[in-house]
Amino acid sequence: TPGDPSAAGPADASPGVWAATGTTLVTGATGTLGRLVARHLVTRHGVRDLLLAARRGGDAPGMADLLTELTGLGATVRAEACDVTDRAALAALLDSAPDLRAVVHTAGTVDDATLTALTPAQVDAVLPVKTEAVEHLHELTADRDLDAFVVFSSLAGTMGGAGQANYAAANAFADAVCARRAAAGLPALSLAWGPWQRGEGMTAGVADSDLKRIARAGLRQLDPREGMALFDAALTTGASVAVPVRLDTAALDPGSPTTPVLLRALAAGTRKGGTEQAAPAAGLRERLLPLSEADRTAALVELVRAEAATAAGLPSADAVPSGRPFQNLGFDSLMAVDLRNRLSALTGLRLPATLVFDHPTPKDLAELLHQGLDLASAQALDPAVIALEALEETLRTPAADPARRSSLALRLRVLLTKLEETPATGGPAAASPAEDDTDADLSGASTEELLSLIGDEFGIR
Structure with a gap:
């Protein structure tokens, strides 16, 4: 179990990732994850100069308390109102931080709908926060000597998400930008997060039914402590894209349509003996x-x-x-x-x-x-079924003679035993001394032969 990220001091942090001097920009800072990251950078990594950007800046609910808290911890914190999808506004914000050393883009928004129901307005509301904003951040900082460029992405961009076609596309783009930066020798890490615990912001509207559906897919919600531990671990991998997610492999069913395609091989591997199930x-x-x-x-x-x-x-x-x-x-x-x-x-x-x-x-x-x-x-293609239907119809009127009913029941049990003992290959089973020649293997009988057998045994004419 990961430890509390706020319980350890800067000495426990990975060296060389976060500079002791210089400004760290956190976008989406008024959101749950933005506030969590800002607090974590100060308490765990010793960051002392923070620039917090959000649409409403310092006027956003809870921002004044966050500034007071971080200032009390010894950090210099500035909150600015900025729409990071606006290139000119973002450029002006970055110009105000000439000593910028790191960027953490946590901003995001959701407006879910199934693919065929998506409207242009929903696409326009979701894509720019991950596409235009990340592209602007990349281009406007490409000539800066950054130590870290971290983007909060989503598992939806990697595995898809039910009703999140717009969100999945936006986050896949963010992942691609980081891969491109890394290929060019620039610092880059996109974190394709799994689900977080329901709280404020984007997760506030997640319905209980959605949480249960996510759980059936083997995905468990991350709490803040786990999330920040994975944040730190991902920074040490050297990867341009990482997928911090909490998986419950025991909940994965390779035959279930709710199991993501990318996890079905893993699900199959968790089955004891690796046995395959029938379709x-x-x-x-x-x-x-x-x-x-x-x-x-x-x-x-x-x-x-x-x-x-x-x-x-x-x-x-x-x-x-x-x-x-x-x-x-x-x-x-x-x-x-x-x-x-x-x-x-x-x-x-x-x-x-x-x-x-x-x-x-x-x-x-x-x-x-x-x-x-x-x-x-x-x-209609199975002669045995045809014969059984004829038998079922005949037996709807039971024989009046109790001895005759008993004889019929016994005969049916003998036939059932014969059927159950027939090998799966279709070959004849070993004959029982108690059985006569009329108990021969039924698998090769024609429809006429089966009907004749029933007629002989039960008096069907």
Whole structure:
């Protein structure tokens, strides 16, 4: 467990990263991470000259208290209002710090939506804070003798993020700028952070259902202590892009659609013995094929209810009535996509992102899945299933003679035992002395032969 970053003094910090003299610029300083970094640089790394930049500068809530705190720790701190996406304003700010030695860009914003629902306004709100701001910082400091150029990026740019196409693109750009700087021999480190604990700023609006979805992907939230410990560790790697993230490998399921593609190999490696599991869609079909039409529909309704509860972060399928609209359960576009992905993986069907809006209740959605699976056609190709259906229909009216019923039940048990003992290769099982010639292997029988066998044994005409 990482130690408290504020508990150790500058002597514990990695030497040569943060200069004892000169100015360190922290952008987005009014945000939760900006304030955390500013405090960490002073208490852990001994930085004594800070320039804190944010849109509202010193007038932002909490900034006066932060300035008082850092000043009390012996630092010289200046807060300035600056939109870092404005090149001219940023240039003027940098000109006011001729002794600039380090830059930490923590500014960022989110405005989430699924890809097809993104508006130009949402793209314009998110991209510039990571694209224009980072590019301006790079170009305007390229001729400065910096010791550090650190950008706070996001795991979304590396692995993607549900409903964060704009944010993912913005952070991937920031990662690329740092890689380009490093290739040119300039200091650069982009930190593609995993999820942080919910607090103020960007994380304040994260819903409980989103936190549960993130947890299902094996991602755990970082607390400030862990985050700053990873911040320090990343600075020692020499990498231009690092991914500080807290993974719970035990939660990773290689067969789950919620497991990020980049982590599926890791998830597979955590499974004991490395055994491969059957495709979920094949397993579902095998479970449904022996059932009647009514039972299949009921099973699919239960499947939809269970997966909907997971996608919505509800306690169980009991919280999802079969006839209640998904929107009345609080479903948003991200939950809808999550449910679509889960059902697609389980059924093998290509399902639209608008699934829950086009089929508004679990019952409606189950009917769509039933149609898509086309189990009736699959059955029509299996002579054994045809024969069993004929047998099931005949036995709906039980024999009046108790002895006859007992004889039929015994005969069925013998046939079931024979089927279960047949090797998976399809070859005949060893005959039991108690069995006669009519118990021969059924796997190679034609439809006519199976129907004849049933007719002989149970009196079907």
